[in-house]
Amino acid sequence: MSTLVIKDLHVEIDGKEILKGVNLTINTNEIHAVMGPNGTGKSTLASAIMGHPKYEVTSGSIELDGEDVLAMEVDERAQAGLFLAMQYPSEITGVTNADFLRSAINSRREEGDEISLMKFIRELDSKMEFLEMDLDMAQRYLNEGFSGGEKKRNEILQLMMLQPKFAILDEIDSGLDIDALKVVSKGINEMRGEGFGSLVITHYQRLLNYITPDHVHVMMQGRVVKSGGPELAQRLEAEGYEWVKEELGIEDETVGQEA
Amino acid sequence: MTVETKLALTEQDIRSFSEGKQEPSWMTELRLKAFGELETLPMPTPDKTKITNWNFTEFPVHTVDSSKFTSLNELPDEVKAVVNADEQKNIYIQHNNTPAFLSLSEDLKAKGVILTDIYTAIREHSDLVQQYFMTDGVKVTEHKLTALHAALLNGGVFLYVPKNVVVEEPIQVIYLHDDKAASLFNHTLLVADENSSVTYVENYLSTVEHAEGLANIVTEVIAKDNSKVTFGTVDVLAEGFTTYVNRRGVTSRDAVLEWALGMMNDSDTISENTTHLVGDNSEGHVKMVVVGRGKQKQNFTTKVIHWGKHTEGQILKHGVMKEEASSIFNGIGKIEYGATKSNAEQTSRVLMLSEKARGDANPILLIDEDDVTAGHAASVGRVDPLQLYYLMSRGISQHEAERLVIHGFLAPVVNELPIEGVKKQLTEVIERKVR
Ligand SMILES: Nc1ncnc2c1ncn2[C@@H]1O[C@H](COP(=O)(O)OP(=O)(O)OP(=O)(O)O)[C@@H](O)[C@H]1O
Numbered sequence: 001m002s003t004l005v006i007k008d009l010h011v012e013i014d015g016k017e018i019l020k021g022v023n024l025t026i027n028t029n030e031i032h033a034v035m036g037p038n039g040t041g042k043s044t045l046a047s048a049i050m051g052h053p054k055y056e057v058t059s060g061s062i063e064l065d066g067e068d069v070l071a072m073e074v075d076e077r078a079q080a081g082l083f084l085a086m087q088y089p090s091e092i093t094g095v096t097n098a099d100f101l102r103s104a105i106n107s108r109r110e111e112g113d114e115i116s117l118m119k120f121i122r123e124l125d126s127k128m129e130f131l132e133m134d135l136d137m138a139q140r141y142l143n144e145g146f147s148g149g150e151k152k153r154n155e156i157l158q159l160m161m162l163q164p165k166f167a168i169l170d171e172i173d174s175g176l177d178i179d180a181l182k183v184v185s186k187g188i189n190e191m192r193g194e195g196f197g198s199l200v201i202t203h204y205q206r207l208l209n210y211i212t213p214d215h216v217h218v219m220m221q222g223r224v225v226k227s228g229g230p231e232l233a234q235r236l237e238a239e240g241y242e243w244v245k246e247e248l249g250i251e252d253e254t255v256g257q258e259a
Numbered sequence: 260m261t262v263e264t265k266l267a268l269t270e271q272d273i274r275s276f277s278e279g280k281q282e283p284s285w286m287t288e289l290r291l292k293a294f295g296e297l298e299t300l301p302m303p304t305p306d307k308t309k310i311t312n313w314n315f316t317e318f319p320v321h322t323v324d325s326s327k328f329t330s331l332n333e334l335p336d337e338v339k340a341v342v343n344a345d346e347q348k349n350i351y352i353q354h355n356n357t358p359a360f361l362s363l364s365e366d367l368k369a370k371g372v373i374l375t376d377i378y379t380a381i382r383e384h385s386d387l388v389q390q391y392f393m394t395d396g397v398k399v400t401e402h403k404l405t406a407l408h409a410a411l412l413n414g415g416v417f418l419y420v421p422k423n424v425v426v427e428e429p430i431q432v433i434y435l436h437d438d439k440a441a442s443l444f445n446h447t448l449l450v451a452d453e454n455s456s457v458t459y460v461e462n463y464l465s466t467v468e469h470a471e472g473l474a475n476i477v478t479e480v481i482a483k484d485n486s487k488v489t490f491g492t493v494d495v496l497a498e499g500f501t502t503y504v505n506r507r508g509v510t511s512r513d514a515v516l517e518w519a520l521g522m523m524n525d526s527d528t529i530s531e532n533t534t535h536l537v538g539d540n541s542e543g544h545v546k547m548v549v550v551g552r553g554k555q556k557q558n559f560t561t562k563v564i565h566w567g568k569h570t571e572g573q574i575l576k577h578g579v580m581k582e583e584a585s586s587i588f589n590g591i592g593k594i595e596y597g598a599t600k601s602n603a604e605q606t607s608r609v610l611m612l613s614e615k616a617r618g619d620a621n622p623i624l625l626i627d628e629d630d631v632t633a634g635h636a637a638s639v640g641r642v643d644p645l646q647l648y649y650l651m652s653r654g655i656s657q658h659e660a661e662r663l664v665i666h667g668f669l670a671p672v673v674n675e676l677p678i679e680g681v682k683k684q685l686t687e688v689i690e691r692k693v694r
Pocket residue numbers: 013014016018036037038039040041042043044045254255256
């Protein structure tokens with residue numbers, strides 16, 4: 001079993017504090033959903049875990065099986081087993097999806113032990129078929145001109161090809177039609193198991209209908225303010241966030257405000 | 260034969276060099292006339308690059324003698340790497356200043372295609388060469404460097420594709436430079452007659468680290484009515500050269516001329532690439548990639564001039580500058596009065612990899628006709644940190660991520676190169692230069 005532990009994490013962007021003490025522990029074989037109104041720090045948390053260059057961790061810690069994640073470069077974090085499906089994936093001209101994925105896979109292997117082209121193509125084809133993707137997408141430039149839904153599907157393709165220990169999925173359901181939502185969920189459920197844990201950031205219960213979370217957390221004001229089981233997500237879907245705010249005495253949930 | 264340094268080079272030297280090559284009198288006269296005008300002609304004035312201190316006129320020797328190759332197996336490894344010896348039937352190789360190897364398929368010979376070194380062409384196809392050599396394309400007296408080129412011409416190739424002949428397989432020309440004393444006054448003359456079609460790729464390949472000579476290169480492509488010419492190049496000239504390279508095309512009615520130019524020199528370089536779209540309905544497309552490194556200074560002026568109606572001109576240039584390299588990218592789309600319904604498009608993008616690298620993209624549209632369309636885009640920037648972050652978040656190292664982004668940036672042009680071996684070579688050169 002692997003564990004990702006986030007302790008009292010404070011994060012600034014351009015000198016403005018966004019995260020104000022996040023605590024969260026995720027084990028493999030667990031799915032954690034993170035919900036919360038817009039602008040409460042969910043993407044910031046995801047970015048800070050992955051090591052986005054613009055986000056500065058000012059205090060607190062992130063450890064993966066006792067290893068200091070914050071001391072690692074972005075690529076080292078990925079190699080250690082972290083993965084982030086981004087809310088807005090970059091487009092990279094001139095680099096095909098396939099070449100990119102092969103580089104990513106080979107970055108995890110020793111020189112001289114690169115994945116054979118045949119094996120790579122076999123795996124890629126089977127994963128793309130599983131995700132009901134057009135095989136031509138492999139030869140297109142990375143995310144360039146992809147529709148919103150295609151980009152999300154492509155993030156899940158990468159997830160399945162790279163097999164990380166922990167995946168943070170930032171609004172993987174946004175912009176997906178109903179069929180695509182099912183396919184993407186199928187991909188994530190396929191990953192579920194002993195060696196895999198996930199932090200699923202979402203606004204909607206409809207994703208959680210397909211991917212039942214073990215734990216649900218609510219973020220407000222740059223902190224996790226409430227945690228519970230799958231029923232918490234259902235109540236949020238039905239009633240919104242007002243009751244949480246009332247319960248906790250929060251007037252303005254955005255990060256600019258103090259509790 | 261070897262002529263002494265520039266200072267010692269006299270009219271008599273030019274005359275005896277020409278006679279030594281048994282050139283017809285028109286060529287001897289052309290050389291002498293050019294030589295005579297050298298003093299009075301001005302230097303070219305590439306926009307935004309000051310070249311007054313550049314050495315374009317002094318060089319150790321006019322010609323060097325180098326070995327010939329009796330088969331492709333004898334080629335040095337660097338050349339073998341770009342030649343597919345089993346398949347490449349149509350190839351000319353020049354070794355420094357020596358015509359060193361020639362092969363043209365029987366089929367093309369039978370169809371009347373001419374591929375030969377420039378000396379032989381001037382001798383054996385005198386009338387044909389005289390008709391096109393520095394007449395419609397580059398003029399001898401344009402400026403000092405074109406005159407110098409004409410006077411001192413010491414290599415090059417002539418390719419003629421007769422009417423209605425479609426050359427299926429690419430024609431390959433390699434200019435191998437492995438003697439640091441050599442200077443290259445090479446002239447490529449390519450004439451595609453009516454309704455013909457050909458793909459040509461030339462390759463300047465220095466295999467010495469440092470050069471002491473000059474490279475003053477002129478290429479003329481004459482694309483007659485309804486012909487189609489694809490002209491590719493990978494230039495890898497060594498540091499130390501001062502390179503002046505002028506590649507010019509002239510299209511007649513319905514002709515299509517496509518340039519794919521890989522400018523990978525390590526030398527300071529002034530490159531001029533102009534396409535005159537003379538005939539109605541003709542097209543000129545330019546795709547160029549550049550990688551600059553070290554303290555290299557380069558200027559790339561790309562012009563498409565629309566004379567004919569309904570002509571289509573496109574310029575696409577991508578450059579990567581690293582270390583202290585600097586480059587000017589001038590792109591000029593000019594539509595003359597009367598060239599109605601023409602379209603001039605251009606895009607220049609420069610990616611800078613270091614603080615001290617400099618890149619400057621100057622798109623210019625000069626339009627003397629109302630009924631036309633035109634557009635330009637230019638950008639100069641650095642590698643996008645978010646792209647690197649995205650790639651690295653998948654485990655790819657920063658170095659490899661940068662490599663991917665750079666190759667990706669150049670790929671749209673690299674992929675246009677018509678010969679696989681040359682495309683591979685260009686990719687490898689880029690790899691080496693951006694490492
Ligand atoms: N460069 C910046 N300067 C100042 N504030 C910023 C900057 N970038 C982000 N923020 C702020 O940080 C806060 C948290 O943003 P974040 O993207 O983490 O929210 P989120 O919870 O993911 O919201 P959403 O649900 O809309 O995706 C927002 O108020 C945002 O405006």
